Amino acid sequence: MRKLILFCFLPLLAFTTADWITVKLDDRVTVEFPSAPEEKDMSGNQVWSGDINNDAKAMAMVMDFGKFGMDSAMLATEMEKDEAFQQFKDGILGQIQGSTIMSEKRTKVNGRHVFEYVINMGKPDTTLTIMHNRNYFVGAKMYTLSFYEKGSKPQPDVRNKFFNSLKVK
Secondary structure (H helix, E strand, C coil), X not given: CHHHHHHHHHHHHHHHHCCCEEEECCCXXXXXXXXXXXXXXXXXXXXXXXEEECCEEEEEEEEEHHXXXXXXXXXXXXXXXXXXHHHHHHHHHHHCCCCEEEEEEEEEECXXXXXXXXXXXXXXXXCCCEEEEEEEEECCEEEEEEEEECCCCCCHHXXXXXXXXXXXX
């Protein structure tokens, strides 16, 4: 009987004890991926992405607003404005043709501005159709974490672990 119980819980133990890989996004921020992500430059911004399985993908990106002449005080003031939240949302939707917002939230985490969106990307469910997106504003930088999944196969445990792994020094 013990062997049967152990056998039944073995897959759960494998998930909970699997070592996630910590990725240093810069000197202040880290995030964990379930497997080694691919790192590349996208329009001057570092991007890390990795498939989790056939039904999900995780991505992290860093954008330094200092490159555009904004310091942390200017960025914090801008993020307080309702127009900034709306423009940010419109910018995301404008990049994904046929997409719609399923939910949106503007909040603070540890005193830092966070914009959150869940977006239906307007694609057939044979692809990754839902994008969960969190944008953390730290100093003059924005750290974007995105989790893509099929609408018919949501993966809240892995998604939440990925989002909750962001650490700021």
